[in-house]
Amino acid sequence: MGKLIVSDLKKLVKCRTVWVCAVISFLVGMLMTFLYDMAWNNMADTQNYQTVFYFMRTMGMDSEMTKQVLSQFPSQVFWQYVNTLLSDGNIIIFAAVVISVYIGSEYNEGTFKNTLSRGFSRTSVYISKYISAVLAMAITVLSYVFGGGIVAAIKFDLTTDVSDEEMIIMVLAYAALFIALTAVFMLIAVLAKRTGFAIALSIVIPIIVSLVVRILSVGFDWVTNAASYWIFDTATLVSTLYQNNDIYIPFMVAPIYLVLSLAVGMFTFSRQEIK
Amino acid sequence: MYILETDGLTKEYSHVKVVDGVSLKVEQGDIYGFVGKNGAGKTTFIRMVLGLTRITDGSFKLFEGESLKTAKKRVGSLIESPALFKNMTAQQNLDVYCTMLGVDKKTIPAILETVGLSDTGRKKAGDFSLGMKQRLGIGLALVGNPDFLILDEPINGLDPTGIVDIREMLLRLKEQGKTIFISSHILGELEKMATRYGIVSNGKLVEEISAKELAEKCGSRTVIKVSDTVKASSIILKFLEGSTDNLECEKNSVFIKAKIENIGELTNALFNAGIVVSGITTDENSAERYFINKMEG
Numbered sequence: 416m417g418k419l420i421v422s423d424l425k426k427l428v429k430c431r432t433v434w435v436c437a438v439i440s441f442l443v444g445m446l447m448t449f450l451y452d453m454a455w456n457n458m459a460d461t462q463n464y465q466t467v468f469y470f471m472r473t474m475g476m477d478s479e480m481t482k483q484v485l486s487q488f489p490s491q492v493f494w495q496y497v498n499t500l501l502s503d504g505n506i507i508i509f510a511a512v513v514i515s516v517y518i519g520s521e522y523n524e525g526t527f528k529n530t531l532s533r534g535f536s537r538t539s540v541y542i543s544k545y546i547s548a549v550l551a552m553a554i555t556v557l558s559y560v561f562g563g564g565i566v567a568a569i570k571f572d573l574t575t576d577v578s579d580e581e582m583i584i585m586v587l588a589y590a591a592l593f594i595a596l597t598a599v600f601m602l603i604a605v606l607a608k609r610t611g612f613a614i615a616l617s618i619v620i621p622i623i624v625s626l627v628v629r630i631l632s633v634g635f636d637w638v639t640n641a642a643s644y645w646i647f648d649t650a651t652l653v654s655t656l657y658q659n660n661d662i663y664i665p666f667m668v669a670p671i672y673l674v675l676s677l678a679v680g681m682f683t684f685s686r687q688e689i690k
Numbered sequence: 691m692y693i694l695e696t697d698g699l700t701k702e703y704s705h706v707k708v709v710d711g712v713s714l715k716v717e718q719g720d721i722y723g724f725v726g727k728n729g730a731g732k733t734t735f736i737r738m739v740l741g742l743t744r745i746t747d748g749s750f751k752l753f754e755g756e757s758l759k760t761a762k763k764r765v766g767s768l769i770e771s772p773a774l775f776k777n778m779t780a781q782q783n784l785d786v787y788c789t790m791l792g793v794d795k796k797t798i799p800a801i802l803e804t805v806g807l808s809d810t811g812r813k814k815a816g817d818f819s820l821g822m823k824q825r826l827g828i829g830l831a832l833v834g835n836p837d838f839l840i841l842d843e844p845i846n847g848l849d850p851t852g853i854v855d856i857r858e859m860l861l862r863l864k865e866q867g868k869t870i871f872i873s874s875h876i877l878g879e880l881e882k883m884a885t886r887y888g889i890v891s892n893g894k895l896v897e898e899i900s901a902k903e904l905a906e907k908c909g910s911r912t913v914i915k916v917s918d919t920v921k922a923s924s925i926i927l928k929f930l931e932g933s934t935d936n937l938e939c940e941k942n943s944v945f946i947k948a949k950i951e952n953i954g955e956l957t958n959a960l961f962n963a964g965i966v967v968s969g970i971t972t973d974e975n976s977a978e979r980y981f982i983n984k985m986e987g
Contacts, residue, residue: 429775526775529830533790688744690742
């Protein structure tokens with residue numbers, strides 16, 4: 416299986432989409448930082464503060480959380496901003512595209528048949544592909560964070576009131592969630608079997624479920640709490656969960672989604688007709 | 691030794707059997723021509739053997755029952771259209787598969803030479819012509835020096851030069867000791883290289899026949915158009931002093947499989963018997979007719 420993994424890594428290196436997305440996410444990260452900086456610099460003005468406040472409320476944050484977040488942002492502390500980048504929904508969209516294309520292209524081009532016809536088990540092919548997909552996810556996420564981080568390092572205060580322990584825990588939580596998200600996106604790509612369809616599903620499913628949760632949470636409080644367990648929302652709430660002493664949730668959610676996605680994905684892949 | 695043996699291999703989709711109880715044997719060193727019309731089940735049969743499609747019923751063995759996992763490492767294949775990494779060069783495509791199979795990359799230049807792609811340089815596989823893609827597909831099948839090659843329609847879309855090149859390459863591979871299973875509906879090309887044939891129609895294996903047996907059954911024929919085939923047949927038989935096996939009658943034509951030394955004397959004999967001879971031709975495509983008759987049942 417080692418050779419299979421190395422050959423998949425070679426395919427990853429040569430996958431143009433991964434690198435194009437990396438560049439785009441790097442640039443978007445930089446752009447977002449510029450935009451945040453402009454917005455925050457204008458927040459001294461009460462009217463602009465209220466505009467941003469209502470904007471964040473419409474994006475689904477409750478009023479207490481919004482006030483808490485906004486109270487931190489005027490200081491524009493670097494490490495808190497990196498946290499903001501990691502919990503940004505843009506990363507998830509970029510990751511969805513990258514994983515969908517990376518896996519979907521093997522279906523589109525029919526290259527899976529060359530591998531499977533040489534005696535490799537479907538399980539080993541799936542695991543090998545997953546490992547290289549995790550690397551693709553890491554490239555995408557880190558590009559976004561580096562892009563935003565470079566601008567933030569120039570523009571923002573580099574001091575931090577975040578302890579080393581907090582930083583390590585948060586980084587591990589994000590890592591666990593993104594590793595699990597890779598498995599989820601890969602499962603979607605295997606079910607879709609086509610790049611375009613996989614991208615569409617990977618973007619639409621999180622949006623629709625989050626929308627349903629927001630609508631239901633108006634009438635049902637428990638739904639708001641349950642949203643923390645929907646991995647696409649969990650990935651955007653790590654900082655809040657840490658502050659509410661609920662940081663165990665990402666470490667609980669990630670393995671469940673990882674195991675379930677890998678199990679269902681491998682089962683599906685093992686029974687598929689490969690064209 | 692049989693490289694491939696299938697026993698009642700069947701594939702069913704929604705109660706429709708696209709491969710129906712195919713039992714065949716491919717002997718070591720053969721070029722086995724798997725012949726059938728489009729939609730006859732050739733590709734589905736191959737996909738079952740390669741593990742890309744689940745088998746509904748039946749079984750198969752490779753290399754006389756060797757474990758499938760190790761046996762398949764000795765099998766190279768090209769199924770339908772070649773599956774290439776389009777943003778990689780020919781060399782890089784081969785490199786990926788060499789890595790995957792643990793094969794020394796020093797074999798890549800020889801493979802490129804064999805398939806005639808040595809001078810593609812940095813051209814990406816996505817920019818290759820159809821013929822070049824087919825060649826690279828065969829090249830990928832050759833990675834790891836497999837003992838058994840399964841090629842599904844390898845000459846589809848090739849120009850005449852490409853077809854000749856592929857045919858000569860396959861004949862060279864046979865001389866190197868490889869066994870080749872090649873499915874095609876281009877009968878003329880298969881005739882020039884296959885040593886054995888399996889004819890499939892509507893998912894069923896209609897007949898297995900060796901090239902020698904086929905030549906004996908077909909070969910080149912002389913066709914004489916006459917006004918009375920019954921009377922003409924008896925005259926021709928006396929003339930040739932041969933057996934009825936050498937004659938076939940169809941409508942107003944008599945097909946003669948034996949060699950005719952003096953066609954002039956024969957036509958005189960027919961004329962003297964009052965039989966009108968309206969045409970004499972040589973039929974070189976009798977094997978094609980044989981296949982077509984078998985495929986159409």
